[in-house]
Amino acid sequence: MTGKIFSPGKLLLTSEYVVLDGALALAVPTKWGQEFFFAEIENGNPVVYWEAFHQGQLWLKAAINYKTWEILNANFQKPAEFILKVLKNVQQLSSTQFQGDSTYHLKTNLQFPADYGLGSSSTLMNNLAEWAGIDAFVLNELSLGGSGYDVAVAKEKSAILYQNTAESRIIHPILFSPKFKDELIFIHLNQKQDSREGINHYRSKAKSPQLIEVFSSLTSEIMKAEDIGLFSELMEVHERKLSNFLGIKTVKEKYFENCPVFVKSLGAWGGDFVMSTKFTGFEDYFSGKGFHRFFSWDDLIS
Numbered sequence: 001m002t003g004k005i006f007s008p009g010k011l012l013l014t015s016e017y018v019v020l021d022g023a024l025a026l027a028v029p030t031k032w033g034q035e036f037f038f039a040e041i042e043n044g045n046p047v048v049y050w051e052a053f054h055q056g057q058l059w060l061k062a063a064i065n066y067k068t069w070e071i072l073n074a075n076f077q078k079p080a081e082f083i084l085k086v087l088k089n090v091q092q093l094s095s096t097q098f099q100g101d102s103t104y105h106l107k108t109n110l111q112f113p114a115d116y117g118l119g120s121s122s123t124l125m126n127n128l129a130e131w132a133g134i135d136a137f138v139l140n141e142l143s144l145g146g147s148g149y150d151v152a153v154a155k156e157k158s159a160i161l162y163q164n165t166a167e168s169r170i171i172h173p174i175l176f177s178p179k180f181k182d183e184l185i186f187i188h189l190n191q192k193q194d195s196r197e198g199i200n201h202y203r204s205k206a207k208s209p210q211l212i213e214v215f216s217s218l219t220s221e222i223m224k225a226e227d228i229g230l231f232s233e234l235m236e237v238h239e240r241k242l243s244n245f246l247g248i249k250t251v252k253e254k255y256f257e258n259c260p261v262f263v264k265s266l267g268a269w270g271g272d273f274v275m276s277t278k279f280t281g282f283e284d285y286f287s288g289k290g291f292h293r294f295f296s297w298d299d300l301i302s
Contacts, residue, residue, distance in 0.1 A: 001040045007126040007154035008033035008302050009111075009118030011186070012267045013275070014219040014238060017202040017246070019147045022165040024216035026223055027153050028176060029302040032112035034123035038131055039105040046101040047072065050083055053109040066091060066098045086128065089142045094132040115191060117272030122150035130155075137169065146199075157302075161223070163216070180228040181297040186266075186273050187286055188293040189255070198268040202246065214241060228277060235264040235275070255289060 008029035015025035046067045052060035062074035064084050074080035091098035098104075108127070112118050121144055129136035140151045149162040152171045159176035163169075178184070218238050225231040239262070243250045251274050252263040264275045276282075286294055 001038075003038055003131075005036040005038075005127045005130050006033055007036075007119075007123040007130075008157055009116075009123060010150045010153035011118070011273060011275075011301070012149060013264075014222055015215045016265065016267055016269070017198065017242065018207075018212055018215045019149055019162065019164070020199065020202070021207055021212055022163060023212045024219045025147075025149055025162045026159070026176065026219050027149050027162060028159045029153050029157055030112070030118050030300055031302045032116075032118060032300075033154070034111065034120065034127060035109040036124075036127035036131065037107040037109075041103045041105070042100070043103050044101050045103045046098075048087060048098075048104045048106060050080075051105075051107045052079075052083075053107070054114055055111060056109065066104075067101070086124070086139070086143045089139055090128055090132050090134065093134040093139060093142075097132040115272075116188065117267060119150045119154065123154050125151055126154035161219070174223075176223065178231065179226065180231065181301075183228050183277050184297050185276050185278055185282065186295045186297075186300050187263075187276060187291050188273055188295075189251075190291060190293075191272075201248075205245065205247075211245065232262045232277060236262045239264050255291075259285065 009032050010027050010029060012019070013026045013028060015023040019025040046065060048064045048066055050060070050062045050064065051058060060076055060079050062080040062083060063072040064070070064087065065072055066087065069084060069088055071080050071084060087098065108124060110120050114120060122140065125140040125143065126136045129139050136151050136155055137148050140146065140148060147164055148169065152160055152162050156171060156173045158173040161172040161174055215238070218234060222231065222234045222238070225234060239250045239252070246269070248269060251265045251269065252259060256263050259276070261277045261279050266273045266275055
């Protein structure tokens with residue numbers, strides 16, 4: 001059996017960090033994502049041949065025996081060990097994959113630069129889960145952890161409102177295409193932020209139900225905003241409130257103090273992408289600050 005699966009990447013527009021404690025979050029899919037190609041050969045040789053590509057360039061190659069769970073060969077040991085761990089979880093959850101003695105040829109291709117932070121792990125989790133007929137959220141929890149919003153975007157292939165509480169996981173696919181989307185821009189900060197570091201800092205803070213409700217309400221208001229003025233104002237409020245809670249400077253204070261419009265962190269603070277809006281000379285402004293990679297809504301968002 002052969003085939004191909006695709007999962008889109010994601011950007012988290014609201015409730016970064018607080019989504020972990022049940023705040024309502026708004027996330028959108030990106031045009032770029034991760035492709036997964038699979039082939040199974042029934043030949044009595046229980047080996048997975050794994051190849052991982054970044055934008056068409058091979059970077060990881062490994063052979064893994066899935067009966068003994070040993071790496072037979074790999075060009076990079078640590079990433080191969082992670083793949084072994086994930087595939088072992090797939091075996092435990094699946095009633096079909098890695099249950100016999102077939103040979104598997106599995107290939108992934110990440111369509112965006114690895115430092116973009118658009119979901120290299122979540123797209124992998126969803127692709128594997130779809131292929132194996134298992135729950136992507138359970139696989140993600142076993143393999144990585146996190147709130148799961150990124151897996152939800154990969155699974156739904158749509159903009160979503162997402163809320164994960166102790167009682168339930170609520171996922172609402174929505175059409176989110178603001179009237180003013182052509183005025184929005186996304187700027188890459190030239191580095192990938194370690195989301196676990198930020199999560200650990202967030203986890204160290206005492207939180208209240210009122211804090212979570214504040215960001216849930218902001219998400220609802222942002223989603224309904226009809227014009228760029230209100231949207232910008234709400235994004236600035238969101239950024240300021242989260243900055244006050246985390247005790248960390250906003251990205252605007254850090255890099256763009258004299259910027260005439262809002263600049264909003266997306267996902268882990270300190271790296272990856274930020275969102276802003278166009279203004280006269282915005283290309284020269286951001287380039288002059290050393291940030292040359294910026295995209296329009298239609299460039300980036302699916």
